Amino acid sequence: MFAEAPRESEAGRPMANEKPRYLGFGLGLRAQHYSDILNGDPDIDWFEVISENYMVPGGQPLRILDQIRARYPIVMHGVSLSIASTAPFDINYLKQLKALADRTEPVFVSDHLCWTGVHGINLHDLLPFPYTPEALEHVVARIHHVQDHLKRPLALENVSSYVQFRNSEMPEWEFISEMAKRTGCWLVFDVNNVYVSAFNHEYDPYEFIAGIPADRVVQFHLAGHEHNMTHIIDTHDALVCDEVWTLYEAALKRFGPVSTIIERDDDIPPLPVMLEELGKARHLAENVFAAPAARHD
């Protein structure tokens, strides 16, 4: 289907620069843990920060971010880029995102393969779209635009979805694979989202793993969800379940050592509970590779 697609090297945009370095095992930075992190020396290699939380004029959020950044590598992870939206980009948002990236110097900048609204409205959700050649062309053009603006490669994450479109023409992993090939963007592989979407849309999550280009994956996300029997909702309010750990193991075997974080956005437990779960990820990876996991120091 995509034999005619131009390679980006031919189009004058080099395939992405050097692959971001391996960071080890990190957490999504949450305000509830600021004090424990800054006043202690928790066993965390790096942090992923929600970009929008720090796209504010000033004050404590940016001061804390600077302090964390002085001690740890950081990845910026946004929720409102709306890369698949048919609405024009919010130029002010892109400027603010670049300003934060220039200030923070993250290892890379990421967001989600989704849209968040049209007609000037933001629904503040990570919404699905049909996997069609039209959508692929659209997303590829928008990724180029963002990468040109940020002057750094973008990483995009597969989202959890609850509906499938009648007019989709390819599986999600084929869309993602082609998107990465054409743009040189990196991929954040959310293991939980693959599990959730595979259950909701009744496909084999291992087929998803097999369909993703291993050399593009720069980060794993692990999180918990809510199982409603007929469908699963990606809530980030629970521990990572056994099935997702098993899928993580398979992802490690296919993609190799990849920077990993645990995400928690609701019912956020104390830091030691997060560290215990992170330790489980570290231990599992050590077993898979039978070698000590990398540390940032």
Added chain:
Amino acid sequence: MSPVEVKHAREAESSKPSLSELQDAFQRAIMLGDDAVLHNLLDNSRTDRNVLFGVYRHAYVSRLVEVVRNDHPFLHRYLADKKFDELARSYVAARPSRSQNARWFSHGLPEFIEEAYPNAIHIAELAGLERALSDAFDAPDVPPLEMADLAAVPVESWADLILEPHPSARHLAFKTNAHALWLALKNDETPPPVESYPVAENILTWRDGSTPKVRRMSGEEAMMWKEAINGVPFGALCELVSIYDDPETAPLRAAQHLQTWITSGLLAKSASA
């Protein structure tokens, strides 16, 4: 299926909607309950697309209600869950988010309450106080004016001194005892009965270091503050203070207000003579 649903299903199958058309329909389905997009979606073997799409509909409202809750913890405590959620839901319906950052979603809540509930001024003012404190929290970082900066200004230039407020500072004129309500809620006390004031109570919010603060201002201090932030030079401020009350002690009172502002971090360093 109803005849209308059959028609939509046939249309969906016979024509391939563009990405733009689908996103438009998807958004309308979430925000307005329009079901047309469902014909472009698939069931799974366990449940139908209506249930699956419901996840997005539910998440849209509940996520934004939660944003409003997080931004207005004391208003939430004051109204309690049921009334607060009713207010927040009506806000979500009336004022969809137009910002890429959820930080600003509830920013229009005080004006929305004023318009939608004109008899609940205290609620609008309570929301306004919480908004001012949130704004102070992440206002731009500007070095505060210090006493040493003022000492460097030659005495003969004091009359021309123009004061610049710190960007975190806000003056609120309350027609009710919303500040007393807020204080009681903050201290986990029972809020007093609502009172309306014949003369507005002047409230000042700002950030001192990294801490958002709130305090009352006297009528005189509020008058001087209002004129100062409008660019009236210090000499003219002293004259206004002398008209407000005892002219003999006016210079001293004006100097005291200025000193309080400086030691609290209410003024920005870029004051110019």
